[in-house]
Ligand SMILES: Nc1ncnc2c1ncn2[C@@H]1O[C@H](COP(=O)(O)OP(=O)(O)O)[C@@H](O)[C@H]1O
């Protein structure tokens with residue numbers, strides 16, 4: 001009896017989790033423009049359409065640029081915040097951690113309104129810089145947390161050992177802390193990139209038609225008219241996510257043997 | 261290493277230098293924009309700056325107020341007149357024409373109440389003056405009044421006399437968030453359990469499915485549901501093909517669609533904390549309970565389940581807080597009656613260009629979220645104090 | 651003049667006093683051990699010497715120079731950590747070369763000195779391995795080599811043997827003493843293992859509750875403990891509480907002549923080491939007591955007996971065990987020479 005409950009509930013939940021994407025994604029290869037089964041032959045024409053249409057290509061380029069910019073900025077903010085935090089006292093650490101991770105709990109719509117208004121006044125509306133900066137605020141907490149986690153995981157004796165061997169603070173950071181915390185920095189970079197690459201809400205408020213990102217274009221497309229090109233874009237977006245997940249798993253495996 | 265340990269070489273100064281950049285970025289690009297939303301929700305905009313004579317006039321002296329209004333109108337540029345008229349119109353419809361008509365003719369109007377009534381008889385009605393008086397300050401509560409349906413009358417008493425549409429929306433937001441949280445927890449529990457306890461292959465498969473889902477963007481997963489649930493979509497095709505229904509069922513743009521899609525999108529946020537807690541529970545505990553004579557169901561309910569509640573709490577709390585502020589998924593899969601607070605915030609910014617209302621609703625949403633986070637923090641703190649580290 | 655002079659150091663963590671009035675002077679080239687139970691403040695004192703912790707009061711002088719406020723990296727002291735703290739991303743060679751690299755030594759010099767150290771600790775074949783690929787004893791030797799390669803003025807060792815098994819520990823103790831003699835560097839070792847302390851050190855500082863109870867050579871410590879704590883902690887002992895009066899020491903069980911002159915009348919304690927007790931055979935003038943075997947621990951070469959006296963007190967003594975240990979309950983006679991007693 002209890003086994004039956006376990007199996008039935010697991011299988012049903014698993015189907016709910018997996019089937020929607022598994023069913024929809026193949027429609028990107030559908031021969032007709034109907035988004036349903038049975039598929040009418042296999043075709044790459046919707047891919048061709050996406051790759052040749054200026055709007056999608058431009059949106060993809062924008063997303064890439066913004067995500068790379070965000071990765072760089074968030075890495076600097078989160079990295080400095082985490083390394084600086086490690087040197088402060090206990091109470092300051094609690095307060096600063098709260099501040100640095102707080103953008104994670106503020107609803108994106110509120111952040112979107114805040115940026116849309118503030119950037120309007122600063123003259124950053126619709127600019128590349130505005131998008132990068134707003135995404136950096138969303139991504140910085142993730143970078144901060146993953147770097148902080150790996151810094152906290154380091155054996156504090158290693159830093160003391162390096163000091164006793166004559167290494168200055170800068171040397172210790174470069175020779176000991178940085179190489180050992182590198183997986184944390186890399187994970188932070190991956191988080192930052194995907195956060196920006198997938199972000200819709202804030203981009204809706206901050207982007208202009210020229211700086212439209214891929215998710216914003218997809219969102220607009222979904223509100224406009226359903227067509228197979230949207231499935232193609234969704235498929236491409238998920239493939240990129242999967243690639244990042246794979247990289248992340250590799251990183252964790254790399255990281256594993258170093259921590260006993 | 262505890263905080264009492266001296267960091268080699270005295271770290272305070274270095275910490276300060278390192279933290280300067282992130283603190284400055286957070287202050288200018290995060291705290292200040294959020295703060296500006298707060299001040300925007302109280303800002304009276306053009307009205308606060310342009311009605312200075314009214315503000316100075318004696319509220320009991322009708323003629324003095326009439327003179328002050330005319331003086332204010334004469335001091336405004338035409339553009340400013342239009343802006344003030346628009347903002348007054350948001351308070352009471354019909355005010356725009358009244359204000360603009362009077363303002364254009366203001367040079368020829370005698371500066372008394374009687375003079376104004378000659379220009380337009382509506383000035384004889386007290387309600388217009390009430391709106392003008394209430395909006396003559398640099399700070400206004402009118403956005404919050406409109407958002408909550410509470411009204412402050414001339415005597416400063418707060419009454420629940422206004423339109424409570426936004427209160428209803430807030431209530432609806434909470435209800436949807438609760439519905440989504442419950443369904444999510446129900447579906448997450450067996451999956452988290454499977455990751456922690458199923459045979460290796462199945463556990464690994466479920467874990468990969470959860471992680472793939474987690475990393476796939478919310479928009480992509482919402483897209484899948486839009487395509488599945490549309491009238492000519494896969495689900496309807498399937499239902500008709502099996503003969504269960506004769507014509508397509510409305511599955512999207514209603515509460516059903518919104519909750520199904522939101523649940524799917526939020527599943528990983530519940531599964532991951534639950535599975536992390538379940539993984540720490542030794543399998544031998546249930547075996548021990550069985551060996552002591554309890555049946556499998558009883559062992560589960562008495563030994564296993566209580567220990568997973570912490571994970572359920574964290575997962576449920578995360579899902580609830582995320583659901584409260586959700587925008588794109590309900591916007592794409594819900595109907596007009598299923599839109600949450602965030603939809604109206606976006607609408608005020610994008611369509612009505614009413615920053616005041618957008619800000620006031622944003623502040624209320626943020627306040628709800630912060631109150632919940634504080635509540636969860638309190639609960640966790642209390643339970644940690646009660647049960648040691650359990 | 652002392653090489654290292656520790657002058658009345660106090661250390662507070664909040665209101666908790668971890669060290670009180672610790673003073674120690676260590677001659678150049680000595681091998682000194684800080685011995686004490688867990689929590690007695692050994693690591694705290696070592697961290698203060700290394701510069702990782704500040705003092706609340708007091709001074710540390712090195713060759714007459716005040717180094718109390720010097721940064722750890724400027725002290726030029728080697729330190730072997732309890733968990734070794736080897737850098738996991740560097741090979742054995744790079745770990746040992748690290749202090750030379752940060753001192754900007756030339757490539758040739760680094761290679762020569764690292765190889766000399768590898769020979770000293772007999773790890774030359776393992777130079778290219780990562781620390782995780784070595785056994786515990788090998789890791790400890792890498793840590794030692796790394797802490798010695800830059801010719802530190804002082805080598806500090808924090809329980810360097812505690813993670814190793816007993817047999818290996820004794821081997822490494824010999825090696826460590828050998829290295830100390832060859833290099834002539836001043837060593838300060840920390841341990842809670844009295845055998846290790848006795849085996850390796852010239853001088854031992856016994857610590858208890860943040861204080862130094864006694865600082866002496868091993869033999870003096872054992873034969874002339876300055877306090878009950880030292881007598882109890884260093885070696886096995888039988889301790890009698892009693893009084894000194896009229897040139898004699900009296901307890902419930904016996905009365906005997908004072909072992910040494912100059913004891914002041916009043917309450918005192920007498921320490922008798924188990925090996926000073928004769929089992930069965932008494933010599934003229936001995937204090938003789940009757941009892942029965944309460945328990946015995948057989949260890950091959952001999953047996954350790956707990957002898958219960960009629961008053962209920964239990965005494966420890968060794969006996970030959972060539973024909974097997976005595977059975978519990980067997981009546982025995984024990985005796986000792988009053989002059990072997992230690993009055994404290
Ligand atoms: N950073 C610290 N903060 C507070 N108390 C400490 C700290 N470090 C050590 N102590 C306390 O000081 C005492 C001595 O500790 P320690 O020097 O580590 O002892 P030992 O090395 O002899 O075992 C212990 O009671 C310990 O709890």
Ligand SMILES: [Mg+2]
Pocket residue numbers: 692693
């Ligand atoms: Mg210690």
